[in-house]
Amino acid sequence: MSAALVKELRERTGLGLLECKKALAEAGGDVEKAIEELRKSSGMKAAKKAGRTAADGVVATRVAEDGSYGIVLEVNSETDFVARDAGFLAFVGKVAEAAFTAKQTDVAALMAGELEADREGLVQKIGENIGVRRVELITADAGVVGQYVHGNNRIAVLVELKGGDQDLAKDVAMHVAAVNPRVVSPADMPEETIAKEKEIYTAQAAESGKPAEIIEKMIGGRVKKFLAENSLVEQAFVKDPDITVGKLVANAGAEVVSFVRFEVGEGIEVEKVDFADEVAAQLKG
Numbered sequence: 001m002s003a004a005l006v007k008e009l010r011e012r013t014g015l016g017l018l019e020c021k022k023a024l025a026e027a028g029g030d031v032e033k034a035i036e037e038l039r040k041s042s043g044m045k046a047a048k049k050a051g052r053t054a055a056d057g058v059v060a061t062r063v064a065e066d067g068s069y070g071i072v073l074e075v076n077s078e079t080d081f082v083a084r085d086a087g088f089l090a091f092v093g094k095v096a097e098a099a100f101t102a103k104q105t106d107v108a109a110l111m112a113g114e115l116e117a118d119r120e121g122l123v124q125k126i127g128e129n130i131g132v133r134r135v136e137l138i139t140a141d142a143g144v145v146g147q148y149v150h151g152n153n154r155i156a157v158l159v160e161l162k163g164g165d166q167d168l169a170k171d172v173a174m175h176v177a178a179v180n181p182r183v184v185s186p187a188d189m190p191e192e193t194i195a196k197e198k199e200i201y202t203a204q205a206a207e208s209g210k211p212a213e214i215i216e217k218m219i220g221g222r223v224k225k226f227l228a229e230n231s232l233v234e235q236a237f238v239k240d241p242d243i244t245v246g247k248l249v250a251n252a253g254a255e256v257v258s259f260v261r262f263e264v265g266e267g268i269e270v271e272k273v274d275f276a277d278e279v280a281a282q283l284k285g
Contacts, residue, residue, distance in 0.1 A: 057130075061096075143257065144161055182230040
């Protein structure tokens with residue numbers, strides 16, 4: 001079997017030397033047949049890795065030049081090492097462009113066809129479970145969408161403004177990335193969240209032994225503080241703490257309509273396995 005055939009198969013599949021030699025031998029030196037068989041096994045290997053938790057990875061954004069709309073997405077890998085891999089990042093870029101062009105937020109629909117084949121090929125090449133977790137779209141009806149991606153590609157934000165420009169929206173997005181507000185304004189805070197906070201404050205205040213009317217005022221003050229601390233427009237702007245985000249935006253004749261903040265791995269439960277137990281289990285097996 002010629003070295004040239006092995007080299008060609010390695011370049012076209014990105015697989016290791018031994019695997020390429022074995023595939024060519026089984027295919028009688030036919031490169032196309034070897035690729036076909038490898039694709040079948042790639043799918044099988046990708047399926048085996050699908051059960052493993054992918055909680056690392058990167059986030060990415062795309063925004064139209066005129067700021068009329070933008071998308072943000074998260075693609076997961078198992079390790080930070082793979083999250084920095086050039087092939088993985090190229091795949092993320094391809095997915096982002098597809099989602100942006102089609103304004104597609106349904107991951108299953110987005111990945112159907114070529115992108116899923118690319119994902120399986122990457123799983124086969126890299127040896128980790130890789131998955132597109134989520135995509136979100138923001139469309140500006142009477143303003144602009146701005147973006148900010150933190151340098152490590154682990155936090156990404158889209159901000160929609162009514163009025164203003166993309167530079168202002170980017171400044172607000174940078175603030176959202178750093179401070180992580182829950183809602184745009186106090187009025188947007190879910191009632192159940194406020195009720196839970198009141199319950200906590202009531203229990204704390206009851207232990208103070210103060211009169212009921214004083215306790216009521218204490219609870220009201222703490223709720224007000226909670227809402228201010230967790231509402232974007234009430235927060236002190238990170239680049240100029242002497243002004244709130246709401247005032248910053250209002251001074252430019254604009255207002256914040258919405259924001260989306262993605263942080264890699266948030267909400268994903270990672271099973272922690274004791275290394276010694278894992279080794280013992282494998283030895284027993």
